[in-house]
Amino acid sequence: MFHSLRTPPFGRLLALLLVPFLVLTGCDSGGENGGGGEEEQVPTASFTSTVNGFEVTFDASGSTDPDGGTIQSYTWEFGDGTSGTGATVSHTYQAIGDYDVTLEVIDDEGQTASSSSTVTVNPDQIVVSDDITANTTWTADKTYILNGLIFVNPGVTLTIEPGTVIKGRSQNQITTNDGASALIIRRDGNIEAAGTADSPIIFTSTADDLEDPADLGPSDRGLWGGLIVLGNAPISEPGSPTVEGVPDSEGARFGGDDPADDSGTLQYISIRHGGFSISGVSGDEINGLTLGAVGSGTTIDHIEVFANLDDGIEWFGGTVHATHLAVAFCGDDSFDWDTGFRGTGQYWFTIQAPDAGGRGAELDGFDTVTNDNQDLFSDPVVVNATLLGSGTTSSLSDNAMRFRNGGAGEWYNSLIGSFPAGGLRIDTDDAAADNFNDGFLVLRNNVYFSFGGGSDIPSIVEGTQFDSAIAQANTFQDPGVSISRTADGGLDPRPTASGLPTPEAKANFDNAVPQGTSAPDLTPIEDVNYLGAFAPGQPLWTDGWTALSQTGFTAN
Structure with missing residues (x-):
């Protein structure tokens, strides 16, 4: 008898039901999990x-x-x-x-x-990762490490004792997800940082061993951010803009209507090796010291910025008087003002490095000009400055000073030289030239010397329309300063030449501003009997507390 292999009725039904299931589960045309499903995502580790x-x-x-x-x-x-x-x-x-x-x-x-x-x-180090939200004192027996953007909030005072060291982490060391380390004083916040010549307050990089003067040099720039102070003094721009170098999302705003606003005290402070750019975009770096709408109630004297990647010191509006400022070997402009700065300054010194640098002074009037603010351009008064460039043989090409974007201001009794190109540019395609013609841009009783662009004032002034007036009001002669850009003790910016012009007295300054706007308060300016930032035959006011002094650039 022949026995056929036939499936009983129930078994046959079960087999038929299993066929599509086997086909469906056996198909592997998708990802590793089969069936075209989503791939598993790896977790994120963070601490x-x-x-x-x-x-x-x-x-x-x-x-x-x-x-x-x-x-x-x-x-x-x-x-x-x-x-x-x-x-x-x-x-x-x-x-x-x-x-x-x-x-x-x-x-x-x-x-x-x-x-x-x-x-x-390190028990002697305190890592600061959170904003300052209550009155706080940083003491000289500790080193404070800035782990990101640290804000001093409104209504809060940060006091820093003389001799305290603050170090900023580089981007790859920061654990707070911030793009740079910096100390930022918000509007209505306050900083009381009064160092002394014997016990300066030092801001620098965590890479800087202060026990080894030779470990970092003038070309070590951009290792951290910088110091930013924001106030409520007037600015030329409408509203309250956010300060450059800090993401807009941080709300770092400046500007108000209080010319006497008081953000605190900055005295005998050395800021070294900063200027990192959070965005990575050129021009968006943090200045060594940024002053946004800082008012005349604030005390600023004896400040050094050494080897910053961006500008040394920049003012955005405000009315503050700043005195005894030293800016050395920065990667961009030494002094920069913008946004309607109407303060004053005296005893400003800079020397630039041959490998990097911008202008000795970049002098802007506005960010944005409108019919409402066209008379609120920057128009400060600066006396007794010494601006030394990168040298006449440097490959750089910036002028000593440039007025642009409606910029103005008055400079008296200063020494300006050792630049590779010209001495002065006043932009003729905006209101800066008009400000010169209207008497709001004044350069008088200054001495120019040693320029790669020429050997007299007409040859170092860009544009012939200003030559005659500037040549009549200033002189071209060697003031007898000693210039060295290496740590050999050869930098001595005290003038030694005889026959220099007699300083012009404060009573004769023009201090001219458009009608209906506020002029700078000249009260803090001193009348002295010499030109430039340093008195002949007297000790350098940079001695002891600056990197220029401590690392051997000047002879103490």
């Missing part, structure tokens, strides 16, 4: 650290799983040969040092991710 003496608390609660799952494990390598587990852990180190810490996380799908950061352990 913060809080240093308290030798004990460091690590917090990885910011780690996430984009799939919506959970982190199942946290494994730490503390950089000293030990490890630990847990989302939040505390670890005690046995010695001062920099430790490379690594976190590895695993999610509930078995996916892994890791993150690393360098943690500095």
